[in-house]
Amino acid sequence: MISKFLSGDGPRSRILAGMLAAIFVALALAPFLFPGTRPLDVAARICVFVLLVASYDLLLGYTGIVSFAHTMFFGIGGYGVAIALSKLDVGWSAIALGAAAAVAVSLVLSFLIGLFSLRVKAIFFAMITLAVASFFAILASQLSDITGGEDGITFKVPELLRSRNAAYYMVFGMALALFLALLRAVNSPFGRVLLAIRENDFRAEALGYRTVIYRTLANCLAAVVATLAGALYALWLRYTGPNTTLDFGIMIDILLMVVIGGMGTMYGAVIGATIFVIAQNYLQDAMKAFSEAMKGVPLLPDLFHPDRWLLWLGVLFVLSVYYFPHGIVGQLRARSKR
Amino acid sequence: MTPAVVPRTDWIPPALLLAIALGGLALIGNPSTWVTLSVAGLAMGLLIFIMSSGLTLVFGLMDVMNFAHGLFIAVGAYVAASVMKFLSASVDSESFLVNLGALAPAMLAAAAVAGLLGLFFERVIIRPVYGQHLKQILITTGGMIVAEQLIHVLWGPDLLPLPRPATLRGSFLIGDMAIEKFRLVAVVLGLAIFAAMLLLLNRTKIGLLIRAGVENKEMVEAMGYRVRRLFVAVFVAGSALAGLGGALWGMYQESVTVAIGANMMVLIFIVIIIGGLGSVGGCFVGALLVGLVANYVGYLSPKIALGSNILLMVIVLLWRPQGLYPMNKQ
Numbered sequence: 181m182i183s184k185f186l187s188g189d190g191p192r193s194r195i196l197a198g199m200l201a202a203i204f205v206a207l208a209l210a211p212f213l214f215p216g217t218r219p220l221d222v223a224a225r226i227c228v229f230v231l232l233v234a235s236y237d238l239l240l241g242y243t244g245i246v247s248f249a250h251t252m253f254f255g256i257g258g259y260g261v262a263i264a265l266s267k268l269d270v271g272w273s274a275i276a277l278g279a280a281a282a283v284a285v286s287l288v289l290s291f292l293i294g295l296f297s298l299r300v301k302a303i304f305f306a307m308i309t310l311a312v313a314s315f316f317a318i319l320a321s322q323l324s325d326i327t328g329g330e331d332g333i334t335f336k337v338p339e340l341l342r343s344r345n346a347a348y349y350m351v352f353g354m355a356l357a358l359f360l361a362l363l364r365a366v367n368s369p370f371g372r373v374l375l376a377i378r379e380n381d382f383r384a385e386a387l388g389y390r391t392v393i394y395r396t397l398a399n400c401l402a403a404v405v406a407t408l409a410g411a412l413y414a415l416w417l418r419y420t421g422p423n424t425t426l427d428f429g430i431m432i433d434i435l436l437m438v439v440i441g442g443m444g445t446m447y448g449a450v451i452g453a454t455i456f457v458i459a460q461n462y463l464q465d466a467m468k469a470f471s472e473a474m475k476g477v478p479l480l481p482d483l484f485h486p487d488r489w490l491l492w493l494g495v496l497f498v499l500s501v502y503y504f505p506h507g508i509v510g511q512l513r514a515r516s517k518r
Numbered sequence: 519m520t521p522a523v524v525p526r527t528d529w530i531p532p533a534l535l536l537a538i539a540l541g542g543l544a545l546i547g548n549p550s551t552w553v554t555l556s557v558a559g560l561a562m563g564l565l566i567f568i569m570s571s572g573l574t575l576v577f578g579l580m581d582v583m584n585f586a587h588g589l590f591i592a593v594g595a596y597v598a599a600s601v602m603k604f605l606s607a608s609v610d611s612e613s614f615l616v617n618l619g620a621l622a623p624a625m626l627a628a629a630a631v632a633g634l635l636g637l638f639f640e641r642v643i644i645r646p647v648y649g650q651h652l653k654q655i656l657i658t659t660g661g662m663i664v665a666e667q668l669i670h671v672l673w674g675p676d677l678l679p680l681p682r683p684a685t686l687r688g689s690f691l692i693g694d695m696a697i698e699k700f701r702l703v704a705v706v707l708g709l710a711i712f713a714a715m716l717l718l719l720n721r722t723k724i725g726l727l728i729r730a731g732v733e734n735k736e737m738v739e740a741m742g743y744r745v746r747r748l749f750v751a752v753f754v755a756g757s758a759l760a761g762l763g764g765a766l767w768g769m770y771q772e773s774v775t776v777a778i779g780a781n782m783m784v785l786i787f788i789v790i791i792i793g794g795l796g797s798v799g800g801c802f803v804g805a806l807l808v809g810l811v812a813n814y815v816g817y818l819s820p821k822i823a824l825g826s827n828i829l830l831m832v833i834v835l836l837w838r839p840q841g842l843y844p845m846n847k848q
Binding site for chain 2: 246306322479483491495502
C-alpha cells in the first residue's frame with residue numbers, strides 16, 4: 181500500500197526510512213507538536229522547499245542539467261498569485277486564475293529556454309539560465325507598478341486561509357501530493373529515459389529517444405512544479421517580493437539542499453530541505469553562542485559569526501560533491517546494501 | 519575533421535560594432551553626448567574584456583567553465599581597496615606621479631593576489647573534476663559561496679569605498695564634450711592589454727601553443743608539449759587579469775561590495791557567449807558591443823536598458839547560434 185504511494189521507489193535503507201517517517205509525522209502534526217508562530221513557519225518553509233528542491237532534483241539529479249533559473253519559476257508562481265489577489269476580488273477563483281496564469285507563463289518560458297539552449301552543452305544551458313534569471317530579477321524590481329518593486333506585494337487571502345492551521349495544512353497537503361506525483365514521474369518510463377540521457381545522452385539518442393524533447397519536457401515539468409511551490413509559499417506568507425522568491429541566494433540554497441541531501445534520489449530533497457531550513461533558523465543561535473565563547477581568539481569569532489553559517493554549509497557542499505555525490509541519502513543506501 | 523584552409527579574418531562582427539556606433543550617433547543626434555556615451559561604453563567594454571578574456575581561453579583550452587571567476591574580480595577589487603587605503607596620502611595628492619605611486623601597487627597587488635588565488639583554485643577545486651561538466655559547475659559554484667563568505671570574514675560585510683586617485687577624478691572638457699578622466703585611463707589600459715595579448719597570442723611560441731591547444735589539444739600533446747602546464751599558466755594569467763579588471767571596475771564604481779563578482783559574472787557570461795566560447799577576438803568584440811549598447815540604450819530609453827544585454831545576446835545567437843566567432847571543435 182505504502183509502496184504503491186511511493187511508486188515502488190522506497191527509501192531502501194532502514195535509517196533513511198526512519199528519518200523520512202519522523203519528518204513526515206513531525207510535519208503532519210506540526211501545529212500540535214510545535215505550537216507557536218516560528219516553529220509553524222519553519223515547518224511550512226520545509227514543506228515548500230521540499231517541493232521546490234524535489235523539482236530541481238528532477239533537473240539536476242535525474243536529467244543531469246544545471247539550471248540557475250529555478251528561482252525565476254518559483255518567483256513567477258509567487259507573483260502570479262500575489263498580483264491576482266491584489267488586483268482582483270479576493271477569493272479562490274483569483275488564486276486559481278493567478279496560479280494558472282503563472283503556470284502558463286512558466287511553461288512558455290521554460291519551453292523556449294529549453295529549445296533554445298538544451299541542444300548544446302550543459303555549461304551553455306547553465307550560463308543562459310543564469311543570465312535570464314538575473315534579467316528577470318531586475319525586471320521584477322523595475323516594473324514596480326505591477327510587482328511592487330523592491331517592496332513586493334502584500335495581499336489578502338480568502339477567509340479560510342486566514343487561520344494559520346488551515347493555511348498550513350493546505351501547504352502541507354499540496355506539497356505532499358506534488359512530491360508523490362514527482363516520485364511517480366521519475367519512476368515512470370519517462371523517468372527512465374531521463375536517467376538514460378543523464379548517463380549517456382549519445383546512446384539514448386541512438387536508441388531512438390529524442391534527447392532534446394525529453395530534456396525540454398523535464399525542464400517544463402520542473403518549472404511547473406516550482407511555479408506551484410512559489411504560489412504556495414506566497415499564500416503562506418501572504419506576501420511576495422524579490423527577496424523571498426527571486427534572490428540569487430535562494431538559488432544557492434536550493435543547490436545546497438539538493439546536493440547535501442542527495443542528487444537523483446528525490447528523498448534527498450526531503451532530507452536536504454529539512455536539515456537546511458532547520459540549520460538556517462537554529463544553527464545561527466548555536467554559532468552565536470560558540471562565537472561569543474571564542475571571544476579573544478583571533479579570527480575564530482569571525483569565522484563562527486552567526487551570519488557566516490553559509491560558509492560552513494558551503495564547505496559541506498564542496499565536500500559532498502567530491503566525496504558523496506549522492507549526498508546523505510546515497511550514503512545511507514550504500515551502507516544498508518553492505 | 520576541419521579542412522586545412524587558412525581561415526580568413528571575418529570582418530562582419532567588427533563592422534557590426536561600427537554600424538552600432540554610427541546608428542547610436544544617428545539616434546542620439548547630439549555629437550558631444552554621443553562621444554561621452556561612446557567613451558563610457560568603450561571603457562566599460564574594455565574592462566569587461568579584461569575580466570572575461572581569461573575565462574574564455576580557459577574554456578577553449580581545457581573545456582573548463584569556472585563559475586567562480588567572479589571571485590577573482592571581487593578579490594582584486596578588495597585588495598585594491600585595502601592598498602589604496604594604506605596609501606591614502608598618495609591617493610589624495612595633486613601630483614599624477616604620486617598618484618601613480620598608489621595606483622600601480624594597488625593594481626599589481628590585485629593582479630598578484632588574484633593570480634595566486636587562481637593557482638590555488640585550479641589545484642584544489644578544479645583539478646579533481648576535469649571533464650565532468652556537471653561537477654565543475656557545482657564545485658565552482660560551491661567554491662564561490664565559500665570564498666564570498668571568507669571575504670566577509672576578512673573584510674567585513676559592509677560596502678568599502680575605493681576612491682579614484684585625485685588627478686583622475688572629474689572630466690576633461692573638450693568643447694562641450696565631457697569625458698571622464700578615469701574612463702579614458704580605462705580605455706588606454708584596456709587597449710594596451712588587448713594589444714599585449716594579441717602580440718603574445720600571435721607572435722610568440724607560447725601563444726602559438728595556446729592557439730593550437732584550443733584548436734586541437736590531443737595533437738599538441740602528441741607533439742610533446744604539456745598542455746596541462748600551459749593551461750595552468752593561462753588559468754593563473756586569466757585570474758590575475760580578472761583581479762586587475764576587478765580593481766579597475768571597483769574604482770569605476772568608486773565602491774566595492776562582495777556582490778561585485780556575481781554581478782559581473784552575468785555580464786561576462788553574456789559577453790563570452792556572444793563572442794563564441796573560447797574565442798578571444800569574439801570576446802573583445804562582444805565586450806565592446808555590450809558596453810556600447812548598454813550605454814546607448816541607457817541614454818535613449820532607460821527602461822529597456824537592463825534588458826538590452828539579454829536582448830543583444832538573443833539577437834546574436836539567432837544570427838550565429840555558436841556566437842560571433844564559433845570555435846571549430848571536433
